[in-house]
Amino acid sequence: MIQALMLSFQSLTDRRIFAVLVKVTLLTIVSILILGVGLWFALQGLFGWLNVNDDSLWSGLLSGAITVLSGFLLFRVVAVAITWVFADDIIDAVEDRHYPRQAAFGKRPSLGAGVRMAMRSIMRVLGYNLLALPLYVLLLFTGVGTAIAFLLINALLLGRDVEDMLIARHGAKGAINKLPRLMLGLMGTAGMLVPLVNLLVPILATATAVHWVHSGHSKL
Template identity: 35%
Template sequence: MNVVIEALVKAFRQLSDRAVLSILFKSMLVTLFVFICAGVAVYYGLIWVGTSYAGDSSGFAEAALAVIIAGLAFWFLFRVVAVGVLQFFADEVVAAVEARHYPDLAKRAQPLPFRRDLSNSLRGMGRTIGANLLALPVAGLLLVTGIGPAIVFLAVNAWLLGRELTDMAWLRHCGDREADNPVPRFQRVTLGAIVAGVMVIPFANLIGPIVGAAAGTHLAHHAMSAKRSNDERGDTA
C-alpha cells in the first residue's frame, strides 16, 4: 500500500512539468472532442428520427434530448474514452516520468509503434465495455442494497484500470512478453480503485488518467527493479 501511495505522490508532484501539462492538455482536448462529436451525431440522429416518423421537427426537443444523452454518456463513459485516448499518449507520459526519475532505464525503453498503440487502446476499451456489461446483472441483483452496484462497478474498474495503467510502462520494456506484467495484483487493484474513485469527481476526473499513468509507471519500475534484484540473487546463489 505504501508503494502505491508513494507512486501517487510522485505522480501528483510531476503535474507541474511542462511535458506532463502538454500531454494533459492534448488528452483533455481529444476526449472532449470525442464527446462533442458524439453529441452532434446524436442530435442529428434524433432530428432524422423526428422527421422520419413524426413528419416534422423543430429541433428544440432533439437538442434538449441530445444534451441529456451527451451528459449521461460523459458521466458514465468518461473513464472508457479518457483512458482509451490516453493510450495514444501513453508513451509520452511514461517517457516524461522515466526522464525525470529513471533516466538510465529510459534509454532501454522501446517506444510502441502506432499500430500497437491503437491495438492496445482498442483492446483496453473492449475489455472495459465487456467487463462492465458482464457486471450489469450482478449490479442489478444488488440494486436493492443501494450501494451494491457502485461497489461492483468500482471493483471491476479497479481491476481494469490497474492493468491498463501499469501496462503503459511495462509494455515499453517487456518486448513481446505482455502477460508477464510484474506489478503485484494488489498494487494494481489498489491503484485502479483510487484512480477510479478520482474519475467520478467532477474536474478531478480530467487529471485522473494522467496521474494514474504516471503512478502506474512508478509501480512498474518498482516491480521491475524488484524482479531484477531477485534474478541477480538467484544467479549468485
C-alpha cells in the same frame, strides 16, 4: 503507493507531461461533445421512429438524461483510450527525469501499437460492463451495490490498462502485483467520477504506475 502518487502529482509540473495533459484534455472534451451530440440526435431519431408524441418535452428530457449518464460512463473509455496514444510520452518524461537507467532499457512501442492497445482497452471496458449490466440492475435495490460493483470491475480494468502500458515498454519488468494494481485502479476509477479531477486521472495513473514499478515495489 502514496509516495508514488505524490511523485505523479509533481510530474504535472514537467513541461512535457503538461503538454500531453493539454492534448489529452482537449481531445477528450471534443470526443465527448461529438459523442454527446451524436447520441442526442440518435435518441431523438429513435423516439420519432417510435412515434413518441409529447411535444418533445419528455423525449427531450429523457434524451438529456441518457446523454448525461452516458457521458459519465463513456468518459473513462474515451480518456483512457486517448491517453493510450500518448502513454509513451508520459512514460518517457517520467523515466527521463527520475529513472534514466530504466529509460535506457525501455523499448518504446510504435504509434500503431498504441492505437491497437487503445482499441483493445475500449473493447474490454465495453464488453465487461455490458456483461455486468444484469448484475448492476440486480444490485440497484441495495442502494450502493451497483456503485461498488461498477468501481471494482472498472478498477480491475483500469489497473490492467496501466500495467499493459508498462509491459509494452519493459516486458515482464513492467508488471504490477495484483493488490497494488487494484488499488491503483480503484483510485483512478473513483477519480474519474469527480469533475475536473477526471481530466487528470489518466495522466496521474500512468505516472503513478511508473514510479511504483521503478521504485522496486512492483512485486510487493
